[in-house]
Amino acid sequence: MTVDADVVTLSRLQFALTALYHFLFVPLTLGLVWMLAIMESVYVMSRREVWKRMVRFWGVLFGINFAMGVATGITMEFQFGMNWAYYAHYVGDVFGTPLAIEGLMAFFLEGTLVGLFFMGWDRLSRVKHLLVTWFLALATSLSALWILIANAWMQHPVGAAFNPQTMRMEVTSFSEVFFNPVAQAKFVHTVSAGYVMGAMFVLSISAWYLLRGRNVDFAKRSMTVAASFGLAAALSVVVLGDESGYAISENQKMKMAAIEAMWETEPPPASFTLFGLPDVREHTTHYAVRVPWVMGLIGTRSIDTPIPGIADLVQDTKGRIHHGIQAYDAMLALRADRNDAQAKATLATYDEDLGYALLLKRSVDDPRKATAEDIQRAADSTIPNVPVLFWSFRVMVACGFYFIALFAFSFWLASKRRLDAKRWYLRLALCSLPLPWVAAELGWIVAEYGRQPWAIEGVLPTALGVSSITAGQVLTSLGGFVLFYTALAVIDAVLMVKFARKGPDGLGLWPPAEPAAEPVHSGHAA
Amino acid sequence: MFDYDTLRVIWWALLGALLIGFAIMDGFDFGLAALLRVLGHDDDERRVLLETIEPTWEGNQVWFILGGGAAFAAWPLLYATAFSGLYFALFVLLLAFILRPVGFNFRGKLHDPRWRTLWDTVLAASGVVVMVVSGVAFGNLFLGLPFQLDGDLRMSWHGGFFDLLKPYPLLCGVLSLAMLLAHGACWAAYRADHAIAARAVRIARATTVVYLVLYALAGVWLAYGVPAYALAGSAVAGEVSNPLYKEVVRGGHWFAGYLQHPAFWIAPAVALLGALGVLWRAGARGLSAFLASSLMLAGTILSAGLALFPFLLPSSLDPRSSLTVWDASSSRGTLLLMLGATVVFLPLIVLYTAWVYRVMRGRVTLAHVRNAHHHY
Numbered sequence: 068m069t070v071d072a073d074v075v076t077l078s079r080l081q082f083a084l085t086a087l088y089h090f091l092f093v094p095l096t097l098g099l100v101w102m103l104a105i106m107e108s109v110y111v112m113s114r115r116e117v118w119k120r121m122v123r124f125w126g127v128l129f130g131i132n133f134a135m136g137v138a139t140g141i142t143m144e145f146q147f148g149m150n151w152a153y154y155a156h157y158v159g160d161v162f163g164t165p166l167a168i169e170g171l172m173a174f175f176l177e178g179t180l181v182g183l184f185f186m187g188w189d190r191l192s193r194v195k196h197l198l199v200t201w202f203l204a205l206a207t208s209l210s211a212l213w214i215l216i217a218n219a220w221m222q223h224p225v226g227a228a229f230n231p232q233t234m235r236m237e238v239t240s241f242s243e244v245f246f247n248p249v250a251q252a253k254f255v256h257t258v259s260a261g262y263v264m265g266a267m268f269v270l271s272i273s274a275w276y277l278l279r280g281r282n283v284d285f286a287k288r289s290m291t292v293a294a295s296f297g298l299a300a301a302l303s304v305v306v307l308g309d310e311s312g313y314a315i316s317e318n319q320k321m322k323m324a325a326i327e328a329m330w331e332t333e334p335p336p337a338s339f340t341l342f343g344l345p346d347v348r349e350h351t352t353h354y355a356v357r358v359p360w361v362m363g364l365i366g367t368r369s370i371d372t373p374i375p376g377i378a379d380l381v382q383d384t385k386g387r388i389h390h391g392i393q394a395y396d397a398m399l400a401l402r403a404d405r406n407d408a409q410a411k412a413t414l415a416t417y418d419e420d421l422g423y424a425l426l427l428k429r430s431v432d433d434p435r436k437a438t439a440e441d442i443q444r445a446a447d448s449t450i451p452n453v454p455v456l457f458w459s460f461r462v463m464v465a466c467g468f469y470f471i472a473l474f475a476f477s478f479w480l481a482s483k484r485r486l487d488a489k490r491w492y493l494r495l496a497l498c499s500l501p502l503p504w505v506a507a508e509l510g511w512i513v514a515e516y517g518r519q520p521w522a523i524e525g526v527l528p529t530a531l532g533v534s535s536i537t538a539g540q541v542l543t544s545l546g547g548f549v550l551f552y553t554a555l556a557v558i559d560a561v562l563m564v565k566f567a568r569k570g571p572d573g574l575g576l577w578p579p580a581e582p583a584a585e586p587v588h589s590g591h592a593a
Numbered sequence: 594m595f596d597y598d599t600l601r602v603i604w605w606a607l608l609g610a611l612l613i614g615f616a617i618m619d620g621f622d623f624g625l626a627a628l629l630r631v632l633g634h635d636d637d638e639r640r641v642l643l644e645t646i647e648p649t650w651e652g653n654q655v656w657f658i659l660g661g662g663a664a665f666a667a668w669p670l671l672y673a674t675a676f677s678g679l680y681f682a683l684f685v686l687l688l689a690f691i692l693r694p695v696g697f698n699f700r701g702k703l704h705d706p707r708w709r710t711l712w713d714t715v716l717a718a719s720g721v722v723v724m725v726v727s728g729v730a731f732g733n734l735f736l737g738l739p740f741q742l743d744g745d746l747r748m749s750w751h752g753g754f755f756d757l758l759k760p761y762p763l764l765c766g767v768l769s770l771a772m773l774l775a776h777g778a779c780w781a782a783y784r785a786d787h788a789i790a791a792r793a794v795r796i797a798r799a800t801t802v803v804y805l806v807l808y809a810l811a812g813v814w815l816a817y818g819v820p821a822y823a824l825a826g827s828a829v830a831g832e833v834s835n836p837l838y839k840e841v842v843r844g845g846h847w848f849a850g851y852l853q854h855p856a857f858w859i860a861p862a863v864a865l866l867g868a869l870g871v872l873w874r875a876g877a878r879g880l881s882a883f884l885a886s887s888l889m890l891a892g893t894i895l896s897a898g899l900a901l902f903p904f905l906l907p908s909s910l911d912p913r914s915s916l917t918v919w920d921a922s923s924s925r926g927t928l929l930l931m932l933g934a935t936v937v938f939l940p941l942i943v944l945y946t947a948w949v950y951r952v953m954r955g956r957v958t959l960a961h962v963r964n965a966h967h968h969y
Contacts, residue, residue: 134694134695139691147672148676150677152677152748156747160924163669166665167659169662170655171942175942176942178654179655183953187648190953191952230924233833237924237926534673535748536677536680551688555691562703566702
C-alpha cells in the first residue's frame with residue numbers, strides 16, 4: 068500500500084519537535100549531575116559546608132530540569148509505536164534491544180536514585196549519599212550510551228540482515244551493534260556536549276550573582292568548578308566531534324557531502340568551505356571561501372583519498388536502486404514460495420540494496436515497475452537539505468570553538484582568583500548561557516535531518532516507517548503536544564528563573580548560619 | 594539451550610511480570626494520587642500523602658518505561674500494532690504520564706494554594722486516566738481488535754477510539770480502577786499519618802468489595818458472553834515470527850486453557866485470597882494489607898493473561914492476523930540476549946529498589962511535614 072504523504076510530513080514534524088524539545092533538558096541533566104558529583108566529592112573530602120550548600124542549591128535547579136527530561140522522554144519511547152509502527156516492526160528486533168537495555172541497566176537506576184538524592188540527605192551518611200550521587204551521574208551517562216547505540220544503528224546499521232520470512236531486519240551480531248564505531252563517536256561527542264551545557268549553566272548563573280554582588284564566595288567556587296569541568300568538556304566536544312566527522316565520512320558519505328556542500332568530487336585533499344551560499348537548484352555554492360586541504364584531512368585523515376561529491380553519490384545510488392529492485396523481486400518470489408532457491412540466492416547477493424528499492428515506493432507501488440524517471444527521482448531524493456546542514460554545522464562548530472575560548476579564559480581567571488575582576492567578562496559569561504542549547508539543537512539537526520530520506524540509512528526510507536493512521540490523528544496529537552509542551556515550557560522557565568533569582572541566599576542555603584549544622588528531622592518513626 | 598518456543602513462553606511470562614511489576618509498584622502511586630483529595634483534607638495532609646511516595650515514584654514509573662522497551666525489543670509487532678492502533682488511548686495515557694513527573698516536582702515549588710490545587714487535580718486526574726484506560730485496553734483484547742496485516746506485515750486499523758468503549762472493556766476499566774484504588778489506599782494506610790490512615794482503611798475495604806464483585810462479574814461475562822479465538826489445528830511450534838502463516842477460528846470460550854490446565858486456577862485463587870487478605874488485614878494499617886493487595890493485582894493480571902494465552906492481540910477483523918506468542922516475537926537471538934540482560938539486571942533492580950525503600954521507611958506524620966524544612 069502507498070503511504071499518505073501528509074501522515075509522513077506530520078509524523079516527521081512531531082518527531083522533530085518532541086525530540087528537539089526533549090533534547091533541551093537531557094544534555095543539561097547529563098552535565099549538571101556530574102557538577103553535583105564533583106561538588107559533593109569535594110564536600111565529603113573537605114567537610115566544608117559551602118560545598119554541600121552548592122550541591123543543595125544547584126540540585127534544586129537540577130531537579131526542575133530533571134522532571135522535564137523524564138516527562139518528555141516518555142513521549143520518545145511511545146512515539147516509535149504510535150507514529151512509526153512500520154519502523155517499529157521492521158527494525159524492532161535490532162533497535163528495540165538497546166532501548167530495553169537502557170531501561171534495565173541505566174534508567175531504572177537513575178529513576179530509583181534520584182528520589183534518594185533529594186530526600187536522603189538526613190537518612191544517609193555522607194559517603195552513602197555521595198555514592199548515590201555518583202551512581203546517579205553514572206546512570207545518566209550510561210542511559211545516553213544505550214540511546215546513542217540505538218541512534219547510531221539508524222546512521223550505520225551494522226550486525227543485522229533482512230529476513231524475508233518475517234519481513235524485517237534481524238540481528239546477526241549483537242557485538243557489532245553494541246560496538247558500532249559510530250555509536251562510540253556519538254556517545255563521547257554527545258555527553259561532552261551535555262557536560263559543556265552543565266558547565267555553562269553554572270558559570271552563567273554564578274556570573275549573574277557576581278554582577279549583583281550576591282553569594283560571592285559561593286558563586287566563585289561554583290564558577291571554578293564550572294570553568295575546569297567546562298574546559299575539559301569543550302575540548303573533548305570539539306576533538307571528539309571531529310571523531311564523529313570522521314565516522315560519518317566513512318559511513319554516511321551523502322551526509323558529509325551535504326554538510327560541506329560538496330557538489331562534485333574534488334581532487335584530494337579536498338578544501339574546506341568556510342563560508343558560502345549553497346544553491347540547491349544550480350548545484351553550486353556561491354561566494355565560497357575555501358581553505359585548501361582541510362576537508363580532505365578531517366574527512367579521510369589522508370592526502371590522497373577523495374571525498375565523493377553529491378553528483379557521484381547520486382550516480383552510485385542509481386546503481387544500488389537497480390540492485391535493490393532485483394532484491395525486491397526475489398523477496399516477492401520468496402513470499403510466494405519459501406523454498407525458491409534461486410530467489411534466495413538473488414536476495415543474498417543484493418539484500419544490502421533492498422532499502423534502495425523501497426525509495427521508489429514514494430512514486431510507484433511496485434518498485435519493479437519503476438521507470439527511468441522514477442529511479443532518477445528516487446536517487447535525487449537521497450540528497451538532504453544542503454543549505455540547512457551546511458549552516459547548522461558551521462554555527463555548531465563555531466559555538467564549539469567559542470566554548471573552548473570562554474572556558475579557557477574562565478579557567479585562567481579562576482586560577483588567578485580574579486573571576487569577579489572584570490565586569491565585561493561576567494556579562495559575557497551570562498550572555499553565553501543560550502549557546503550550548505543552540506549548538507546541541509543544531510547538532511541534532513545535522514545528525515538526524517542529515518540522515519533523510521532514510522529512517523535507517525540505506526535500509527528503510529523514513530516515509531515507509533509511518534503507522535497506518537490518518538493525518539487527522541497525527542494532527543490531533545501534534546496539536547496536543549504543542550499545547551502541552553508550550554504550557555510546560557512556560558512553567559519550567561518561570562520556575563527556573565524564579566529559583567535562580569532567589570539564589571542560595573534567598574533559599575536560606577547561604578550563608579550558612581552556623582557551621583555544618585545538620586537539620587534535625589522529627590516525626591519519622593524510623 | 595533454550596529452543597525458540599521456550600524462549601517465547603519465557604518472554605510472554607516476562608512481559609506479564611513487567612506488567613505486574615508496573616501494576617504493583619506504580620499502581621499504588623496512581624491509586625494514591627487519585628485519592629489525594631479524598632484522603633487528604635488539607636494541604637498538610639496531602640503533603641503527607643505525597644511524601645509517602647515522593648522518594649520512590651520516579652523509579653516505580655520506570656516499570657512502565659521498561660515494559661514498553663521490552664515489548665519493543667521482544668514483541669515488536671505487538672508494540673507496533675497496539676501503540677498505533679490504540680492511538681488516542683495511548684495519547685491520553687502519554688499525557689497522563691508526562692504530567693506526573695512535573696506534577697510531583699513542581700507542586701511544592703510554590704506556596705500559592707491555587708497552584709497546589711491545580712497540581713493536585715492534575716495528579717489525581719492522571720491517576721484515574723491511567724487506571725481506567727489500561728483496564729479498558731486490556732478488556733478490548735478479549736473482544737479482538739479491528740486490524741489486519743498485509744503481505745509486508747504492515748498493519749491497518751479499521752476502527753476509532755469510541756469503538757473501544759464497549760460494555761465489557763468498560764467493566765474492565767472500572768475493575769482496574771477499583772483494584773488500584775484499593776492498592777493505593779492500602780499504601781496510604783501503611784505509610785501515612787494515622788489520621789489519614791483511618792480514612793484509607795475504609796476506602797481500601799470498600800474498593801476491595803467493589804473489586805470482588807466486578808472481578809466475579811468480569812469472569813462470568815467472559816465465560817458466557819465473550820466469544821473466544823483459537824488457533825486452528827495444532828500449535829505452530831517452531832515457526833517463524835510471521836502471523837500470516839497460521840489460521841485462527843472464532844468460537845469456544847476463553848476458559849478453554851483453564852479446563853485443559855487446572856493449574857491455571859491458581860491465578861484467580863491468588864487474586865481472591867489477596868482481596869480477602871486486604872479485607873482481613875487492612876485495619877492493622879501495616880505492610881500485610883499492602884502485600885495482600887499486591888497479590889490481588891498479580892493474580893488478577895495473571896488470570897487474564899492465562900485466559901488469553903497464546904494470544905497477545907486477537908484480530909476481530911482478520912483473525913489470521915492475530916498476534917500470538919508463537920508468531921509475534923523477535924528473533925531467537927534477540928530473545929536470548931534480552932533474557933540474559935534481564936537475568937543480570939532485574940535482580941539488581943529489585944535489590945537497590947528494596948534498599949531505597951528501606952532507607953525511606955517509616956510512617957510520614959503530620960507533625961513531620963509541618964516541621965520539616967523544605968526539600969525543594
